[in-house]
Amino acid sequence: MKMKAIDPLTNKKFSKKRNNQKFATRKNQIKFNNLKARKKRQAIAGLNRILEKNRSIMKSLLANEKEVIKSYDFLLGAGFHFGCNTHTINSEHSIWSCVYEYGYCQLPDKRFKIIKTSNKQ
DSSP, X not given: OOOEEEOTTTOOEEEOSSTTOOSSSHHHHHHHHHHHHHHHHHHHHHHHHHHHHHHHHHHHHHTTOXXXXXXXXXXXXXXXXXXXXXXXXXXXXXXXXXXXXXXXXXXXXXXXXXXXXXXXX
16 A cells, blocks of 8 residues: 655645655756745845955955955945954954954054955865
């Protein structure tokens, strides 16, 4: 006797060919998982755009320099978003906000020091 199940994609009943089968066809399984992945990507797309823009700004400002100092107004004018970062690094004298492999910390007079925190390309 074949067991019946409900396909999560179509919500239709089907006869299982295997005990652990969840979808009526392989095509339904692929479509279901692609839709699930798309929803996940869409949920974080806005944040990823901001992070990538911040990363791009810091990368272009640094070019081949070890560090660069820019004002708050300059960074804001370049489109930098101070509310988004990937992680922070606590050093002896300051806290660095980082966007992937680049970091920045606030200096006096609303200036920011930007550095590359790792050797990633």
